[in-house]
Amino acid sequence: MSTHQRLPGVRAHGVPSSLTWIAAAALLLSAQAAVAQTPAAPHAAARAAQAIDFDLPSGPLGQTLLAIAQQGGQVIATDPALVAGRQAPAVRGRYSPEQAARLALAGQPLALTRNANGVWSLAPAALAPAGAASSTTLSEVRVTAQGMAGLGATTEGTGSYTTHSASTATRLNLSLRETPQSVSVMTRQQIEDQGLQSVEDVALQVTGLTLTRGAPERTQMRARGFNIGTIMVDGVPTNLDSDMTGLNTLAMYDHVEVLRGAAGLLQGTGNPSATINLLRKRPTHETQVKLTGSAGRWNNYRTELDAGGPLNAAGTLRGRTVIAYQDTDSFRDHYNNERRLVYGTLEADLGPDTTLSVGAAYNREVNNGSAWYGLPTYSDGSLLPVSRSANYTPPWAYWNKQNQRIFADLEHRWQNGWKAKLSAQASNADMAALYNSTARVAGGETLRYGFVGDSDYTEHMRGLDLHASGPLTLLGRKHDLLVGATWRNQMLHSTGRSAPGYSFVFDPTQPWQTANAPYPTLGAPWGNQLDRVKQYGSYVTTRLNLADPLKLILGSRLDWYDYETSYNGSGSGYSVDRKFTPYAGVVYDLDDTYSLYGSWTKIFQPQGSKARSGTLLPPVTGTNYEVGIKGEYLNGALNGSLAAFKILQTNLARSLPSSECAPGVPSCAEAAGEVESKGLELEIAGQLASSWQVTAGYTFAKAQYTQATSAAAAGARFATDQPRHLFKLFTTYRLPGELNAWRAGGGLRLQSDIYQHTGNARVRQGGYAVVDLMVAWQATPNLDLRLNVANLFDKHYYESIGSTLNGNGFGAPRNWLLTANYRF
Structure with a gap:
């Protein structure tokens, strides 16, 4: 089981730094003082x-x-x-x-x-x-509970696998049918039915998303061939860095919204892949207490307490607290985790039309025996004959994360339907890791530890968002308008040390030998890096009611972006001023069930490469085109969509010979590279019958270089480690009659082959299918028992494919999780 390791800013007993909690307490006390008045x-x-x-x-x-x-x-x-x-x-x-x-x-x-x-x-x-x-x-x-503007609908307690509205695409609360992009919603009911415990678990189950997990703590989520680099919490963007961000508990979130394609209107910078919006649980107007305990394979034990309700007689002050703790081993040798979450929030009615919400969250993850790079292969790319428990990392390695976040939202509503909301968030993240890399001994297949060292990362993020939305009347029709502004300030500081002269050689077919690796003696710091990002933006969205069946959504965003970096005292940076990002979408209702839609939007990502003259290349730009048809069935209990998309990512850097660079410019490139991704997506989610819930999605995505870059020639396949065909299904059914207390369900994940080239070597995983099973029993009106079995048929497969030395990772063998949920 897990033991404690060094983590900057954390006392031995695991309490977060006092500065953050003082700030959180000040916010909570200010809310109480406001209510007292x-x-x-x-x-x-x-x-x-x-x-x-x-x-x-x-x-x-x-x-x-x-x-x-x-x-x-x-x-x-x-x-x-x-x-x-x-x-x-x-x-x-x-x-x-x-x-x-x-x-x-x-x-x-x-x-x-x-x-x-x-x-x-x-x-x-x-x-x-x-x-x-x-x-x-x-x-x-x-x-x-009452929802705040721009947060979509609460899904807790609905029992549904779909939602009445979502806000991630445009910030306007629209139904999925009214939204002219592909949006999936992982509701609270589905999270509980599938026993999902992390954001990575959600990525494995949501339509169109893939998860690369060559090393346990270094995951990368992708969509339509591109990396997802930004995550949103209650609609406010923040950087997604799996090295540091604690994503291993969903206990504090009501639901997850996933927008596929470019999300430039919401976040400005990023890839045209997807954005993940985590919507927090809110205080409740009536007292409710829920206690959850679970036990599973590999000593996986977890407890969760969720309590909320009014804190004064008038009900004008409400609170909610979520506490979760998990201690688990793994199917990997000498790899275990300890994870803690404390989340608290207060919501106060300052008047009939004004609501203040404040809160804080603390998350800590201790991961012993965690790999930095994942599993190797033979030098020709063929897979090693090793067990899924193989871990090439020694027991003394660790990867620990700590995240602290405070937030405040102030919303005011007017009688004419307009609302204004100010959101503020601040977060601190710390990561401490002791790790090793692997290298091949010359002339054979024997491996050695190529680098042994540690790293300490500290990240601070501050964000503000102010927007107002409401109806307006023009030419005798009612329309919607939203205007807002956002600010983000982010700082990342990292240091590292190495173990000079460290040597350990082992046979890769005998990975257990790594348990004998001696503990390293670390030298002086070898690197000190400081990165800063500042981003300012303003945005506007309008939904024009051109005719009863025809709606036009227009939007735009203007951004200022500054990046500075220094390494061991040597600095550089770049900036982008007044970058314009457009958005356009149209929805046409064919009848009461079906709507046709189309959308066009962009997103940009600044880059540090320089042109021949020494000036910065223009930002990498992603352009997203999408058309499709959406339907609401069974009076809105079931949502379906069929989409065709095309994405162009342009201005990718292509290196030039140094002879073409201007004097004094050591290296240069041209913005000539281009990638095209196109495909189809089909999704259905919600209620097939009064006792039958389902979510299913199929994605076909083909990505290739249409213009050469320094990495690949035109026509070459892009993102070969991502499947072109992906299918996901999960369904549950409540039995009829006297068996009504029982529910049964199951899931299926299918994907086509993936591969990766390293020189002349090719690492490949063929297509595979994974089947899951769920059985639940409502033992009493207050007690619910559920058994989840993952990978029912114990499929042996590589979840991620990388190079011949790292980035390869097994999918989990068959495992089970028994959960008891008691409501007081």
């Missing part, structure tokens, strides 16, 4: 009487009630069993939230009641008490 007025009741415009299509009753609650700033507590399989009519017009909810419930054998705190509850009509107020207690209460 707020009269304990019935804000929910005041909002319930205000008429607002609703435009909700017919759909699942639970999702319609959730949308009404979010738009009206109300809370509706529902038992999923009461709304399962029930449909709501369309709710369109100007109503109070209470009127809208009662319209949605028309013809249903359900009664809507409100308690003294203004929280609405559902109960069977025959059990509902007379009068407006009620203290009815439901057997299993799931609470839906």
Whole structure:
């Protein structure tokens, strides 16, 4: 099991640095002080009487009630069993939230009641008490909290594999059918059903995404052939660096939205691949406590406590806390992990139309025996005859991460439907690693440790986002407008030491020999690097209602980007000023079920290569074209899409002979390289029947160099270590009749072959399929038991392919996870 190793900024008992927690405490206390100055007025009741415009299509009753609650700033507590399989009519017009909810419930054998705190509850009509107020207690209460602008819909408690709305593509809260790009949503229900515990787990299951994990802690997520370099938390972009970012717990997130293709309108810089938006859990208006424990193969033990609810009698101050702890070994020899998460947030109603949310999160990962480079092969690229437990890293190696984050959101809503939101985030990340590389002994297949050393990384990120959105009327039609500005400041400091003269030779067919590697003696620091990034941007998005079936979405973004780096005192850098990023999308409703759409957008990535004259090359630019058809079936309970895409990444650097460089310019290049990726995607997600949930997606992506770069000739395949064909499926079904307490499900992942060239050697993994299984039993109204079996048929395969010396990694053998979930 795991032991503690050195981690900068962490005391022996693992408590985060006092500076961060002082800042977090100051934010929390300021929220309490603000609430103390707020009269304990019935804000929910005041909002319930205000008429607002609703435009909700017919759909699942639970999702319609959730949308009404979010738009009206109300809370509706529902038992999923009461709304399962029930449909709501369309709710369109100007109503109070209470009127809208009662319209949605028309013809249903359900009664809507409100308690003294203004929280609405559902109960069977025959059990509902007379009068407006009620203290009815439901057997299993799931609470839906008011959502903040630009965060999409809450999925917790809906029991669905799809969502009513998402905001990742344009920041406007639109349904998936109204969004002119490919968006997938991993809901809270699916996360729990599949037993997913990390963002990497999500990448393995979401349509179109692939995961490269040649070394356990150095993962790379990709889409449509390109690396994903940015992740968003509640819509605010931050750098995605798997070396440092703790991504191994999903306990604090309600759901994950994934936008495939260029996301320049949201983040400005990056690759035309995808962006992953993590949406945090929010405080609840009624008290709820959930305790989760799990045990699995390889001594995998995990506990989680999730508690939330009102903190004062008026319900104007609400809180939520999530604590998670995991201690596990691995199928790899002498590799184990210890992971901790503490997340806390407060939400305060400063008035009927103003909400302040503050919080903090602390994540720590201790990874002993973690490899830096992954597994080697023979020199000709053929795979070694070794067990999946092979680990070429010695037991004394480690890779430890620590992440601290604080955030604050302030939102105000006006009676005319406009909202404004200010978001602030600050994060600190630390990484400490002791590691080795491998090299081949000349004249044979024997390996040696080519480098042994340690690295310490520290990263600070600060971000602000301010935007306002709302309706406007033009030429007799109602449209939507969003304007905003963003700022990001990021600093990364890294140092390292090596072990001079270290020597250890071993037989790669006997990887257990690495357990005998002696502990290194480290010398003086060999490198000191400091990188700084500053980015400012402004953006605008409008959704024009050109005709009843026709919507046009136009957007643009303007960015200023500065990068500075220094290594051992020698510095350089580059900047990009007033970089314009356009966005255009169109959606045409064929009928009440299908919509045609098309979109065009760009994204840019600054580069440090210099032209012949010594000036910087223009940024690498990604252009995304996409057309398709989307559908909402079963009154919105099921979403489907078929998309065709084409991506061009241009201005890639192509090196030139030094003789062509101007005097004083040691090396130069031209922006002549180009990569084209094109393909098809098909996805369906949601409810096939009242007891049957499914998500399935197929992706075909073909990427190649259309113009040569320094790395490849025109016509060569790009990203050969990514499959051209990818299929993912997961489904669950609740059994009928007396077996209604049981659910059964399973998953399938299929992919075509992948390979990588290293000189004349070729490392290859053929296509393969992995099958998963899930069985769940609702033992009592409060206790749910679930068994997940991954890789049911114990498929032997390489999950990642790299070079002959590193980057290769086995997929996990068959394993199981038993989870108990108890709601108080």
